[in-house]
Amino acid sequence: MxxxxxxxxxxxxxxxxxxxxxxxxxxxxxxxxxxxxxxxxxxxxxxxxxxxxxxxxxxxxxxxxxxxxxxxxxxxxxxxxxxxxxxxxxxPDDGERQLSEQDSVSLILDGIQDPGNMGTIIRTAEWFGFKQLICSLDTVEVYNPKVVQATMGSLSRIKILYTDLESFLSKNQAPVYGTLLNGRSIYKTDFLAKGLLILGNEGNGIRPEIQKYITHPVTIPRFGEAESLNVAIAAAICCSEIRRRE
Amino acid sequence: MxxxxxxxxxxxxxxxxxxxxxxxxxxxxxxxxxxxxxxxxxxxxxxxxxxxxxxxxxxxxxxxxxxxxxxxxxxxxxxxxxxxxxxxxxxPDDGERQLSEQDSVSLILDGIQDPGNMGTIIRTAEWFGFKQLICSLDTVEVYNPKVVQATMGSLSRIKILYTDLESFLSKNQAPVYGTLLNGRSIYKTDFLAKGLLILGNEGNGIRPEIQKYITHPVTIPRFGEAESLNVAIAAAICCSEIRRRE
CATH class of the missing domain: 3.30.1330.30 (Ribosomal protein L30/S12)
Structure with a gap:
């Protein structure tokens, strides 16, 4: 009892x-x-x-x-x-969540708010073999039960780091990809061996102060009239495009 | 008042x-x-x-x-x-929802149950320019408010047809793609000009009696250890792969 x-x-x-x-x-x-x-x-x-x-x-x-x-x-x-x-x-303590040496491209989330989206992004990133996710401080908390549930166990195999993105990006030397409206078609983008890929908030996208660090804007081509894609869907297509080149 | x-x-x-x-x-x-x-x-x-x-x-x-x-x-x-x-x-009356002449590949949903997944699939399919979705009779009702909400308006631009899939597929002559565990990598699949692509239920996948109509099993390659992908994510990657070849 x-x-x-x-x-x-x-x-x-x-x-x-x-x-x-x-x-x-x-x-x-x-x-x-x-x-x-x-x-x-x-x-x-x-x-x-x-x-x-x-x-x-x-x-x-x-x-x-x-x-x-x-x-x-x-x-x-x-x-x-x-x-x-x-x-x-x-x-885990913050100490256990230090960023590892980057392997291929690492994903960055700037202000994802919906727990279902966050969980699905984690599940999808892990499917595609991504080992870590870097999140802005205002991204939804990963230990929220709805996030944990939506990851379907994948949370146990991926490292999640919350950090001040501006400070993080200002020290970064690698190419920075980011999903923007007028970028290069992701189908025609060459992803370099090491790099970062930023996805933005559901309603507002990537904050302007973060956008300025993007060296390679990318866009998922649109064939219909929908105004936008769900961010977990965009993340999945980015992950898939990165891996299909390997 | x-x-x-x-x-x-x-x-x-x-x-x-x-x-x-x-x-x-x-x-x-x-x-x-x-x-x-x-x-x-x-x-x-x-x-x-x-x-x-x-x-x-x-x-x-x-x-x-x-x-x-x-x-x-x-x-x-x-x-x-x-x-x-x-x-x-x-x-709309059933009469207004007759299947149009297929342009490129049409999507088929076999028993999608979650309204959020259904809505996201509709939103994503419409982004990628798909004009119609064919659904098994046990697929969640598209006029469910949670589905309508998740489509973000895209429902207004895509035709949804509910039909008995076995009877529909038995009359079909076009190639039938379907997401299965041991199919050909979707990255290496050539999608023919006209065809059907089947996605299955969240927990059970495509029913065996529907699987037997699949002429081209396809698989989204896995790079991590996650057991499965969310069906709306799988649908998005399939839609993107079909369009990127055009």
Whole structure:
């Protein structure tokens, strides 16, 4: 039985303020929980129903765990229909999130706000083998439960760094690609071995103060009349175009 | 002032059952409403706040309209934060939705369930100049307010046909592309001038009874470890790959 105070502690992690205070976030579903156990993340506690997989139990032998009923899981879940397992995972220290040596092109997000878009971008970038994502400080928090859910476990395999983009870009020497309205067709763009590719906010695109660092503006050609593409779709096409050249 | 019975009539259109019964669906936001007025759709009634654009008023001269307060708009809106305008639009008769002569490749959706995915696929397909989408009968209803919203107005410029896919495909002579796990890399696939491209359900992919009609299985190459791509992302990459060859 989960005590009232534990329920209220876990529910507090539904909010950013308490995630930051306690340094923990929530991952749900056996598949995602399993992927976090296998990753560099530190899984601190697992709640699972009696019907959980033996595989998860086996993997989590060294992790504190507790069996709960589905109705108890419902009390702590961030989902309308909770899944079979919920884990509390440690938010990495900033020190563990230093930028690695860039391999090929790294993605930069300037102010993505929608958690579903953010999660889908992470899932897609990981599919295409991108190892890290650099985000402006006002980009939606990656440990938001809706972001975590939409990454479908891919968050466990990609490094996310939040930083002041202006200061970051002012020190950068590599070519900077960015999606703008009047850039070169992305189909005809040569991506150099190392570089950065910037995607902007859903409504406003890339901020002017960030645009000025773009050395290679690129555009996804339009064949119909739609005014814009969803940013996760634009990110996917950019990732695909970068990889198809390799 | 909106009467209680009108409010309850409009609210009934939030549900599929009553949309079908009355042959009407809801479009919200000045931008989308304007695009529907300019399209082949028949806009039957517009509710707008005092702050609406003169452009919308001008365009809608021949359409019945009523000025309502924001709090009245909130009562009939499908959105948590309603926008500036809400229109009732006529659902086209099946006769008006006959399949056109195929130009290049046509997209087929087999059982897409998530309204956000459906809306994003429509928005993306329209960006890439696709004129029609063929959907299995169990694909989410396109007049669902969440689908309409996610299309960002693009629904007004693309024809959506629901049909029994097995019967449709059994009569088809053109090559049939479909996204499967072990197909040819989409980067290396030549898309013939006319053809069909099938995308499947979020969890289960393309049904086996539909898979058997695929003459050219294609796969989006994976560079990381993610188990799958979101279907709207896969659709976008397919659309982009088809167009980049033209």
């Amino acid at each position: 989960l005590s009232k105070s534990r329920i209220s502690f876990i529910k507090s992690l539904h909010q950013k303020k308490f995630r930051n205070e306690h340094g923990l976030f929530i991952v749900e579903g056996i598949k995602s929980v399993t992927e976090f156990i296998r990753s560099d993340y530190e899984v601190q506690f697992i709640f699972h129903t009696p019907h959980t997989s033996p595989n998860l139990l086996n993997l989590s032998r060294n992790i504190k765990a507790e069996e709960v009923s589905l109705s108890e899981l419902e009390k702590i879940s961030t989902l309308t229909s909770p899944k079979d397992a919920l884990a509390l995972v440690k938010i | 909106l009467s209680k019975s009108r409010i309850s009539f409009i609210k009934s259109l939030h549900q599929k059952k009553f949309r079908n019964e009355h042959g009407l669906f809801i479009v919200e936001g000045i931008k989308s409403v304007t695009e529907f007025i300019r399209s082949d759709y028949e806009v039957q009634f517009i509710f707008h706040t005092p702050h609406t654009s003169p452009n919308l008023l001008n365009l809608s001269r021949n359409i019945k309209a009523e000025e309502v307060s924001l709090s009245e708009l909130e009562k009939i809106s499908t959105l948590t934060s309603p926008k500036d305008a809400l229109a009732l639009v006529k659902i």
